[in-house]
Amino acid sequence: MKLVDLLFLSIKNLWRHKLRSLLTILGVMIGTCAIVIMLSLGIAMNRNFMTQVNQMGNIMQIQIYNYNSGGKTSDGKDIPKLDDKMVAELEKIKGVEGATPVLNISVKMIAGKYVGWLQIIGIKTSMFEALDIPIAQGRSLEDGDTNQMVIGTYVPNNFYNPKATRWEPAPADFNLMEEDTSITWDMSYGEKYADKTKSKNKLKPVKVEVVGMVGQTGREYDWSAVMPLETVKQYQKEIEKYNKQNNGSGGMIVYASGSSSSTDNGYQQVIVKAKTIDDVVPVMEAIKEYGYECYSPIQILEEMKKQSAGLRQILLGIGIMSFFIAAIGIANTMYMSIYERTREIGIFKVIGARLKDIKHLFMLEAGWIGVFGGMLGVGLSFLLSYLLNRFNIGLGSSVIWTPEGEQRLPSSYIPIWLALAGFGFSPVASLMAGLLPSRRAMKLSVMRALRQD
Amino acid sequence: MSTIIKLDNVYRAYRMGSERIMAVNGISLDIEEGEICCLQGPSGSGKSTLLHMMAGLDKPSKGSIYIGKTRIETLNENQLALFRQRYVGFIFQSYYLIPTLTALENVSMPLTFCGIPKSKRIKIAKELLEAVGLKDRMKHKPAQMSGGQQQRVSIARAFSNNPKVVFADEPTGNLDTATTFEMMDLMTNMAKQRNQTLVIVTHDTEISSYASRIVRIRDGKIEKIENGRDMHDEKINA
Numbered sequence: 001m002k003l004v005d006l007l008f009l010s011i012k013n014l015w016r017h018k019l020r021s022l023l024t025i026l027g028v029m030i031g032t033c034a035i036v037i038m039l040s041l042g043i044a045m046n047r048n049f050m051t052q053v054n055q056m057g058n059i060m061q062i063q064i065y066n067y068n069s070g071g072k073t074s075d076g077k078d079i080p081k082l083d084d085k086m087v088a089e090l091e092k093i094k095g096v097e098g099a100t101p102v103l104n105i106s107v108k109m110i111a112g113k114y115v116g117w118l119q120i121i122g123i124k125t126s127m128f129e130a131l132d133i134p135i136a137q138g139r140s141l142e143d144g145d146t147n148q149m150v151i152g153t154y155v156p157n158n159f160y161n162p163k164a165t166r167w168e169p170a171p172a173d174f175n176l177m178e179e180d181t182s183i184t185w186d187m188s189y190g191e192k193y194a195d196k197t198k199s200k201n202k203l204k205p206v207k208v209e210v211v212g213m214v215g216q217t218g219r220e221y222d223w224s225a226v227m228p229l230e231t232v233k234q235y236q237k238e239i240e241k242y243n244k245q246n247n248g249s250g251g252m253i254v255y256a257s258g259s260s261s262s263t264d265n266g267y268q269q270v271i272v273k274a275k276t277i278d279d280v281v282p283v284m285e286a287i288k289e290y291g292y293e294c295y296s297p298i299q300i301l302e303e304m305k306k307q308s309a310g311l312r313q314i315l316l317g318i319g320i321m322s323f324f325i326a327a328i329g330i331a332n333t334m335y336m337s338i339y340e341r342t343r344e345i346g347i348f349k350v351i352g353a354r355l356k357d358i359k360h361l362f363m364l365e366a367g368w369i370g371v372f373g374g375m376l377g378v379g380l381s382f383l384l385s386y387l388l389n390r391f392n393i394g395l396g397s398s399v400i401w402t403p404e405g406e407q408r409l410p411s412s413y414i415p416i417w418l419a420l421a422g423f424g425f426s427p428v429a430s431l432m433a434g435l436l437p438s439r440r441a442m443k444l445s446v447m448r449a450l451r452q453d
Numbered sequence: 454m455s456t457i458i459k460l461d462n463v464y465r466a467y468r469m470g471s472e473r474i475m476a477v478n479g480i481s482l483d484i485e486e487g488e489i490c491c492l493q494g495p496s497g498s499g500k501s502t503l504l505h506m507m508a509g510l511d512k513p514s515k516g517s518i519y520i521g522k523t524r525i526e527t528l529n530e531n532q533l534a535l536f537r538q539r540y541v542g543f544i545f546q547s548y549y550l551i552p553t554l555t556a557l558e559n560v561s562m563p564l565t566f567c568g569i570p571k572s573k574r575i576k577i578a579k580e581l582l583e584a585v586g587l588k589d590r591m592k593h594k595p596a597q598m599s600g601g602q603q604q605r606v607s608i609a610r611a612f613s614n615n616p617k618v619v620f621a622d623e624p625t626g627n628l629d630t631a632t633t634f635e636m637m638d639l640m641t642n643m644a645k646q647r648n649q650t651l652v653i654v655t656h657d658t659e660i661s662s663y664a665s666r667i668v669r670i671r672d673g674k675i676e677k678i679e680n681g682r683d684m685h686d687e688k689i690n691a
């Protein structure tokens with residue numbers, strides 16, 4: 001029997017019992033829709049977690065804190081020193097795009113008649129891109145830079161005139177990129193009180209050059225300057241020397257972290273950037289192997305996902321259950337139609353139908369139910385999904401605040417693959433539901449089938 | 454003339470609980486190509502059972518059935534389907550048309566299973582329906598036709614795939630006498646034209662006048678074989 005004839009005949013057979021076929025198709029439609037919508041809620045939930053967590057910081061950056069360097073891991077191994085050699089080793093871990101130590105120093109910056117406190121973050125210039133620090137003006141740091149720096153949006157707001165009798169902040173259009181800039185470790189530099197407390201060694205400020213401005217990040221870069229790691233390391237040494245000389249003499253103690261003096265255990269903080277989101281967790285595990293503590297917003301994401309996993313499983317369960325009911329409906333319809341048409345099957349056999357013709361005929365009938373049901377089901381899912389989002393009916397919070405303002409997160413999201421899976425799944429399940437009934441039709445002996453009323 | 458159907462000591466037993474009923478109890482018979490063979494006997498004598506086995510719709514408990522050179526009781530379901538497509542047309546007492554299909558579709562159905570394209574199917578079916586006198590009933594469904602008309606459709610269907618043998622099980626049992634003769638004329642003429650073999654079951658003695666041979670069956674056995682054609686010829690001569 002030709003395929004066209006089979007297709008035509010199977011449609012015709014469904015048409016014979018319009019109402020029954022329609023009800024079965026509606027059952028499949030609801031089943032498909034239930035699965036798709038339930039999955040779409042779970043998918044939207046995960047996507048929203050991702051959006052929310054991404055706001056907390058870049059999800060692919062892993063922070064290593066060196067609290068326990070030099071100590072032992074719980075199973076007694078030595079935790080290696082977090083030095084340049086170690087950073088190079090971390091960079092070799094599979095899935096790591098790069099790693100950089102992070103040094104922090106606080107200095108006083110001088111620009112013309114204004115001064116301001118400034119935190120300087122030292123990172124490897126090669127990692128500048130990888131850390132997603134946006135440049136709004138000028139350029140970013142490049143290899144070969146030494147006393148160049150990029151500064152955050154809010155840095156100019158810190159500047160004031162120390163000699164003024166009344167509080168005099170820098171003007172609104174104060175542009176550090178156009179000023180002659182320098183920094184000093186003497187935090188009392190230029191202040192009026194500094195003249196009274198006499199430092200043992202008068203310090204000459206170090207010249208620096210502001211080459212770029214960082215766009216708004218919502219992170220520490222907004223209030224800091226970023227400089228090449230090696231430069232900051234050097235500054236740090238000098239700060240230490242300066243502190244030693246002025247210790248107890250009433251000079252201000254300069255806060256410095258991430259020190260790398262010979263007695264310590266290496267860098268206090270290192271950032272490792274993973275290549276993809278999927279690399280983050282394995283890379284973190286590899287880092288923990290060494291005994292370091294590390295942190296990434298992905299932990300929050302994983303935690304959120306873990307906590308909602310049960311909910312999502314329940315959703316999927318409901319979906320699958322509804323589809324099972326639909327599949328039973330298909331099987332029932334097919335059995336009924338085979339029972340009614342037993343004699344017809346016998347006649348078909350007498351006039352030369354092959355077993356596979358009969359099997360295909362019934363399978364196709366089930367298949368059509370699945371195709372139509374699946375199509376309607378996916379269509380209904382999109383409609384429902386739209387309505388859910390439109391009227392903001394969902395599971396849990398779905399509003400975040402971004403620089404652009406309040407943003408509503410969807411409570412249901414149907415990715416293309418889910419729609420396609422819905423289209424594909426329902427005919428396949430229908431065919432499976434039709435398999436047993438059609439085998440039964442096939443196996444009926446001619447005479448027994450003919451004798452049935 | 455060569456033998457087209459050969460029954461070799463065929464038995465068919467039915468098990469009814471602990472009882473065994475021998476519906477066909479050792480029948481051997483040769484049917485020649487182009488012959489019109491009539492099976493006669495009282496109700497329950499095993500005629501239908503025998504006919505079904507010859508058409509490959511049922512299998513003997515013992516013995517063999519040859520159609521041409523093929524032993525049909527050894528064929529599997531798929532081979533049987535192909536065998537039915539090529540060799541068998543079957544006419545039932547109660548027509549057994551597909552109620553949802555029109556006359557035209559019913560007649561072309563066997564051709565559909567043979568995989569013949571639609572245009573050719575329609576052409577053949579139309580010719581056959583014309584031949585059985587239903588030119589203006591092609592689009593009618595079985596329920597919209599009289600018993601005689603339905604049986605004409607079923608005759609047309611049995612001939613549609615141009616089978617070697619057409620079997621008919623009491624084809625006129627539900628029809629009045631006038632229609633019965635019309636129907637018998639129709640079947641025998643069509644079979645003769647196409648040089649097809651016709652095996653007809655009936656308990657109506659008048660019908661046997663169309664047969665070349667009459668096989669009388671009683672209790673699953675052949676009681677006697679008469680030469681019907683001669684009787685018919687004599688009747689005409691008389």
Ligand SMILES: Nc1ncnc2c1ncn2[C@@H]1O[C@H](COP(=O)(O)OP(=O)(O)O)[C@@H](O)[C@H]1O
Binds near residue numbers: 467475500501503
């Ligand atoms: N499916 C069956 N199950 C049990 N017994 C049957 C069956 N079909 C026929 N028989 C028995 O076989 C015998 C022959 O039946 P059948 O061939 O229909 O006779 P006929 O066609 O000559 O009237 C009868 O006694 C009948 O009861």
Ligand SMILES: [Mg+2]
Binds near residue numbers: 500501
């Ligand atoms: Mg009978």
